Amino acid sequence: MTSIPGWWGRLTTSSASRDLGISWREPGEWEPSRRDNADSTMRTLADSELDESVSGGKLLVGSGPGVTTRLFGADVPVEWYLDPSEQPSRLWCALGDFYGPRLWIPVAPEPAALAEVIGRSHPKPALRRTDMPRFTRGFLGLRGDVKVPHIYSGDLVEINGHDLDRYFTLVQYVEHEAWGSSLLDDPLADDIEFVNPLVMAASLASDTSQAQLRGRIPSKTWRTLHSRSYLSFEIQSQHSVYVSVRYRPSPPSHHQVVERINAETSNDFPPDLPLDVIGAVSGFTYHSERELEEMLKAPESPGQLADALRIFAGFWAGDLRRSRLLGEFADHPAPEVRTRLARIAYWYGYRWLADELALTETEPSVRLQMENIALGQVDDHTYNAFDDYYSGRPVMIDDTGAPVETWNDLNDDADDEDDEDDEDDDAGVDGEGA
Incomplete structure (x- = not known):
């Protein structure tokens, strides 16, 4: 027979508990959690083991309040769990009925504690970019090594816009409809609920919200369901894949949940990173700056330093103060380091870095190219990083909204993800490129 904690009656009959919108079950209706990858995300073995460890012995004892997904109007209730045998002094909160157990939050059985757990997500807050003061970025790897599942075959395929869009259609931690770098803020209102698919298709026919803006880092951004964070996948320097979060x-x-996840799954997420973000990036190999900083501070070779500069240029993109640290390596004795910095100057449009390189470069042909970059005499980037195609709608636009012709190499037979010769051509360094 299931034992009932002494606090149960007091909590479940309190007006403060009812005001939160929680519906408590009678003890005879408590039931075990039934979850088999309900969130539809990729998972590592460590994720699965942690899910199993957390869910063991826990019974579903209540639900609510809920949030409503936009466009389709589905209700997503909070779920409350209790382990009456091993941990009867606390509840566990799942912010959504699909949340993996590793994301459940232990909470004291007091109305104030319950209110704190759900207070920033219920009711669903209407946040814009300026309402979210925190920003973080993780490195996922080079494009050829970052995979997403093909939703029909289940095979893992190289990251691309079409398969990433289809994958996140199934991931419940995010709202439907991503937008590209042409927009800085979510183009859809929070209170949009059901939309007829035919009406949606008609509205998308002339829509440019998924387009990339020429000169801006190519990205695809989703709004997460509960925290309302902006979750962006970025492809920088044509081949480096990052995930950035504004939250x-x-x-x-x-925070204790994130710390437990970091400890058990060898991740390094910021402790205050929202749980729906962590759920959404499950299965991707996320590297923080702290995990990779030894490559920059104590490289084993000039080649490793060159790789580190590429990665950290991406970490620092958008932060001029930190990006200026790249200039400290402009007079490095190793040619491969200076050449990598030249590519970075081209990829990110860092005329200041090209100028520093030109002042110290001893090879005349490379110095001339750096002077051209410093003077702005190179083509703007029009690379279709996600290999997107929108059936008549532009993949990229300029700052006036006019379509821009793009190019990509994703359909080439050559394996060029980490091919230095191809990178030379892309960057116009030691090659025929711009």
């Missing part, structure tokens, strides 16, 4: 810090009670 409002999660409630303090959530």
Whole structure:
């Protein structure tokens, strides 16, 4: 027979508990959690083991309140769990009925504690970019090594816009409809609920919200369901894949969950990163700056330093103060380091870095190319990084909204993800490129 904690009656009959919108079950209706990858995300073995460890012995004892997904109007209730045998002094909160157990939050059975756990997500806040003060970025790898599942075959394929869009259609931690770098803010209102598919298709026919803006880092951004964070996948320097997040810090009670995930799955997420973000990036290999900083501070070879500069240029993109640290390596004695910096100057349009390289470069042909970059005498980037195609709608636009012709190499037979000769051509360094 299931034992009932002494606090159960007091909590479940309190007006404060009812005001939160929670419906508690009678003890005879408690039931075990039934979850088999309900969130539809990729998972590592460590994720699965942690899910199993957390869910063991826990019974579903209540649900609510909920949030409503936009476009389709589905209700997503909070679920409350109890382990009456091993941990009867606390509840566990799943912010959504699909949340993996590794994301459940332990909480004291007191109305104030329950309110704190859900207070920043229920009701669903209407946040814009300026309402989210925190930003972080993780490195996922080179494009050829970052995979997403093909939703029909289940095979893992190289990251591309079409398969990434289809994958995140199934991932419940995010709202439907991503937007490209042509927009800085979510183009859809938070209160949009059901939309007829035919009406949606008609509205998308002339829409440019998924387009990339010429000169801006190519990205695809989703709005997460509960924290309302902006989750962006970026392809920088044509081949380096990052995930960046703009967010409002999660409630303090959530931080212990992130710390547990970091410890058990060898990740290094910021402790205040919202749980729906962590759920959404499950299965991707996420590297923080801290995990990779030894490559920059104590490289084993000039080649490793060159790789580190490429990675950290991406980490620092958009932060001029930190990006200026790249200039400290402009007079490095190893040619491969200076050449990598030249490519970075081209990829990111860093005329200041090209100028520093030109001042110290001893090879006349390379110095001339650096002078051209410093003077702005190179073509703007029009690379279709995600290999997108929108059936008549532009993949890229300029700052007036006019379509821009793009190119990509994703359909070439040559394996060029980490091919230095191809990179030379792309960057116009030691080659025939711009």
